Amino acid sequence: MKGNGAIELIAVSKFYGSTQAVKSIDLQIPAGAYCCLIGPSGCGKSTTLRMIAGHEVISEGDLLIGDRNVTELPPVKRGTAMMFQNYALFPHMTCAENVAFGLKMQGVSPSDRKDRAKEMLARVQMEQFADRKPDQLSGGQQQRIALARSLITEPSVLLLDEPLSALDPFLRARMRDELRRLQQELGITFVHVTHAQDEALALSDMVVVMEDGIIRQKGTPQEIFNQPRSRFIANFMGGQNIFKGTVSESGPAGTLLARGPDSFFLPGFADGKAGEELEFTIRTDLIGLDETAPQEAQNGQIPVEITTVEYLGLWVRIVATTSDGKEITLMKTESEFRQAPVRRQDKFIAYWKPEHAHVLA
Known part of the structure; x- marks a missing residue:
């Protein structure tokens, strides 16, 4: 060449x-x-x-x-x-x-x-x-x-x-x-x-x-x-859920966000200013569903109701809605779904590990 x-x-x-x-x-x-x-x-x-x-x-x-x-x-x-x-x-x-x-x-x-x-x-x-x-x-x-x-x-x-x-x-x-x-x-x-x-x-x-x-x-x-x-970019590339919260406190360990009755912790992010609104993403495959909030969630949890279940072959797409109407998308492998199936109108706690949060500029 x-x-x-x-x-x-x-x-x-x-x-x-x-x-x-x-x-x-x-x-x-x-x-x-x-x-x-x-x-x-x-x-x-x-x-x-x-x-x-x-x-x-x-x-x-x-x-x-x-x-x-x-x-x-x-x-x-x-x-x-x-x-x-x-x-x-x-x-x-x-x-x-x-x-x-x-x-x-x-x-x-x-x-x-x-x-x-x-x-x-x-x-x-x-x-x-x-x-x-x-x-x-x-x-x-x-x-x-x-x-x-x-x-x-x-x-x-x-x-x-x-x-x-x-x-x-x-x-x-x-x-x-x-x-x-x-x-x-x-x-x-x-x-x-x-x-x-x-x-x-x-x-x-x-x-x-x-x-x-x-x-x-x-x-x-x-x-x-x-x-x-x-x-x-998060919306265009896909595969992400975007969450928003108001900074309640921030320090060397991370930042705590409030969203109504819910709270989210962003470890390692120390640039939050009290009262500021921040957005962060969680990948659709890194959100779990449980009837109670697992210990591993550590302030990454929110009550939801299942509104859509779509079988896509290797994957199952699940849409869950919060009490204020926000939609959260979850992607589960077919084998994961078979082990823990969900149906429309089921109620769960959606949760994630804080380290999976990515703060948007």
Whole structure:
């Protein structure tokens, strides 16, 4: 593969007339990383990807790939390749011809093109389909051809714009495995735009969450999921319940919050100010249900009534409602649920260990 695939965006903005789609973002993606840009529709993630590719002009700021400032360079001179959401395969060409097209544009000889296309088709396990046309392939097979075409020019960076969105869940999971395998084998930088939280968590070394043209948080999948910085990120990534309370006391050991008749302890959090409202999260799989408050709860407990029980196969989703109407979601494995089944209108104490609380900024 060609060049150093480290990417750096320095105060990069994008304007469409008076509308600012991307707002002075700074981002460093290490060479060889798998980075997912994620966020709701209109957050600026695809615009950012297209600016890295050179398909959108950067309005303000600089873009570095490796040790080169490529802000003003056309796409063909950036050392990047892009895989589009609709694959954009040429319908009149065979799979082998589609894969070799980039080499043809570079003036590579027909014999070398044929050999390298054959090698790349083998890498994506599609060599037996070399002579077929795209309309003779399934969606997953078309995607493999598009991936091979993107990689054959040996880019230092591969840019992927929602590449799995058109696939059914089974194929999506298989292609996730394929993308990760190829990225690790080739050692090049992948930048992948998606709106699917599970996709970003499964694939990436680095997740970048965007909202309203701004980077709200970046980090490892584990950091983003377990330590969201804000209510927006906790809600968007899912898997969290958000609680709010008023600081009644705070000291070196932690902070005690009051919520009506209930109280919550946040160990190790000493920055609370008396009377201040704080929010914290508890993962949906870390909340228990009991008829009485267990000793381990230690001020992490609240009376609830079961309002929803959904069987999801490996998991059972339970929604419980507090006396003031707040909904709490719990996820239990099927085996956990079988050992302690619950039904609508059952009343319990919802509890958690204080150390599982994460305070939101």
